[in-house]
Amino acid sequence: xxxxxxxxxxxxxxxxxxxxxxxxxxxxxxxxxxxxxxxxxxxxxxxxxxxxxxxxxxxxxxxxxxxxxxxxxxxxxxxxxxxxxxxxxxxxxxxxxxxxxxxxxxxxxxxxxxxxxxxxxxxxxxxxxxxxxxxxxxxxxxxxxxxxxxxxxxxxxxxxxxxxxxxxxxxxxxxxxxxxxxxxxxxxxxxxxxxxxxxxxxxxxxxxxxxxxxxxxxxxxxxxxxxxxxxxxxxxxxxxxxxxxxxxxxxxxxxxxxxxxxxxxxxxxxxxxxxxxxxx
Amino acid sequence: xxxxxxxxxxxxxxxxxxxxxxxxxxxxxxxxxxxxxxxxxxxxxxxxxxxxxxxxxxxxxxxxxxxxxxxxxxxxxxx
Numbered sequence: 001x002x003x004x005x006x007x008x009x010x011x012x013x014x015x016x017x018x019x020x021x022x023x024x025x026x027x028x029x030x031x032x033x034x035x036x037x038x039x040x041x042x043x044x045x046x047x048x049x050x051x052x053x054x055x056x057x058x059x060x061x062x063x064x065x066x067x068x069x070x071x072x073x074x075x076x077x078x079x080x081x082x083x084x085x086x087x088x089x090x091x092x093x094x095x096x097x098x099x100x101x102x103x104x105x106x107x108x109x110x111x112x113x114x115x116x117x118x119x120x121x122x123x124x125x126x127x128x129x130x131x132x133x134x135x136x137x138x139x140x141x142x143x144x145x146x147x148x149x150x151x152x153x154x155x156x157x158x159x160x161x162x163x164x165x166x167x168x169x170x171x172x173x174x175x176x177x178x179x180x181x182x183x184x185x186x187x188x189x190x191x192x193x194x195x196x197x198x199x200x201x202x203x204x205x206x207x208x209x210x211x212x213x214x215x216x217x218x219x220x221x222x223x224x225x226x227x228x229x230x231x232x233x234x235x236x237x238x239x240x241x242x243x244x245x246x247x248x249x250x251x252x253x254x255x256x257x258x259x260x261x262x263x264x265x266x267x268x269x270x271x272x273x274x275x276x277x278x279x280x
Numbered sequence: 281x282x283x284x285x286x287x288x289x290x291x292x293x294x295x296x297x298x299x300x301x302x303x304x305x306x307x308x309x310x311x312x313x314x315x316x317x318x319x320x321x322x323x324x325x326x327x328x329x330x331x332x333x334x335x336x337x338x339x340x341x342x343x344x345x346x347x348x349x350x351x352x353x354x355x356x357x358x359x
Contacts, residue, residue, distance in 0.1 A: 073314075078299070081310045084342055085301040091346045122283070131290065139298055209338055212314060213331050219321045228331070238335065245339050249346050256347075 006165045009155045013169035016147045016200045019193060020140040021177035026103050026187045027136030030110035035117075035129030042125055043133025050134075051141040059149075069225040073215025075150060076208050082143065083204030090198035091246050095253035103187035144170050147200075150207050202246070206239045306345050313337035 032040035066074075092098035099105075110132070117128040152166035159165065181188055210228065217226040228234035300307040316337070317330040 077310060077314055080314075080338060081299070081301070081307045084306050084310065084338065084345070085303060087342055088303060088306060088345045091342070095346075097346075135290075135294055139294065142298060205338065205342075209335055212317070213334050216317055216321055216330050216334075219318045226331075241335070241339070245342060249343060253346065 006155070006159045006162070009151055009159065009162060010165050010169035012203060013148060013151050013166045014173045015196050016151075016203065017144045017170040017173035018177055019196045019200055020144050020147075021174045022103065022188050022193060023106075024137045024140040025177055025181045026107050027110055028133050029181065029185075029187060030107050031114060031129040031133045034111050034114035035126045035132075039126040039129030040133045043130040044137050046130075047134045047137035047141060050138055051145065054142070055145050067218060067223065069215050069218035069223065071215070072211045072225055073218055075146070076211030076213070076215050078146065078208075079150060079204050080208030080212055082146070083201055083206070083208045086197055086201030087205050087242065087246055088201075090194065090201050091249050091253070093194055094198070094250045096257055097253060103193065107187040144174075147204070150211070151203075198246075202239060202242050205242050206235060209238050210235055303345060303349070305349055306341060309341040309345070310338075313341065 028040050028044055031043070089098060114128065114132070120127040122130075148163075148166045148170050152163040155162035155166070177188065213228065214225045217224050220226070230237070313334060317334050320330045320333060
């Protein structure tokens with residue numbers, strides 16, 4: 001039975017996983033078209049196998065041998081790093097200091113790199129195509145695994161099937177991206193990736209802070225997870241804080257960029273380059 | 281031999297990309313903040329004192345990485 005909480009969980013995991021799947025798809029598509037589909041598909045399959053093995057081994061080890069509070073601390077720390085990186089890039093993109101994430105441009109860059117790379121064959125496969133596909137799918141796939149575990153574990157208190165729901169959200173996102181990509185046979189640049197990345201950055205940073213604090217209890221005298229005042233409502237508070245801080249930073253950076261542009265025109269600026277002017 | 285070395289280098293490069301990403305200062309900043317929070321808890325402070333420390337530290341890290349660090353990179357890159 002789906003509750004409002006389980007639907008929200010599925011939606012959050014779906015959005016986060018779709019972003020990762022689109023990025024992985026762009027890489028595999030570029031490799032398939034330039035280096036051959038055999039290497040691209042074998043690289044993808046090998047990455048999926050590695051992903052399943054890593055998830056099983058690490059998952060079993062973590063559940064059986066690592067205390068819950070230490071697990072929360074480690075995952076919280078990783079989420080905080082991932083989340084802040086995503087949020088940082090989203091803020092820079094929104095303020096015009098970084099170019100907007102463009103799957104078409106990334107696809108062209110991957111294609112160019114693939115065309116320039118020499119042809120080295122190992123195990124009967126074009127090695128460049130295999131390695132790039134493998135790395136791309138494994139890198140994005142690991143982030144999906146982290147997102148499913150984090151969101152799923154947190155929601156388990158209110159939804160006993162949270163892990164199933166989270167996994168289903170990720171699986172549906174990946175399948176839909178692959179189907180859409182197979183139909184379009186081109187990078188999925190129409191997906192509003194920048195907005196989705198901002199939303200995912202906010203969620204990862206929020207869970208990162210939340211779990212880091214809870215997991216800190218491992219280092220206290222009782223070695224038990226700490227509890228946030230207000231428990232689940234604290235998550236909403238942290239999320240609101242991230243939204244306010246990130247939007248305020250964008251406003252400040254845009255103002256700085258505007259102030260620097262006239263100086264740059266006059267040749268006196270050592271600060272923001274002209275790239276900053278085009279970022280509206 | 282060169283192939284094996286390439287695999288090893290690729291392995292470490294992969295985990296660096298995954299764990300650290302493209303702004304190492306953010307990853308280092310998170311480690312420093314959490315290490316500070318552990319010291320606070322270990323030092324006998326009320327564990328919840330670490331809560332505002334981590335929240336404020338993470339927010340500061342976002343502000344520094346988007347303003348100071350980025351402007352420094354842009355300045356260093358300009359002619």
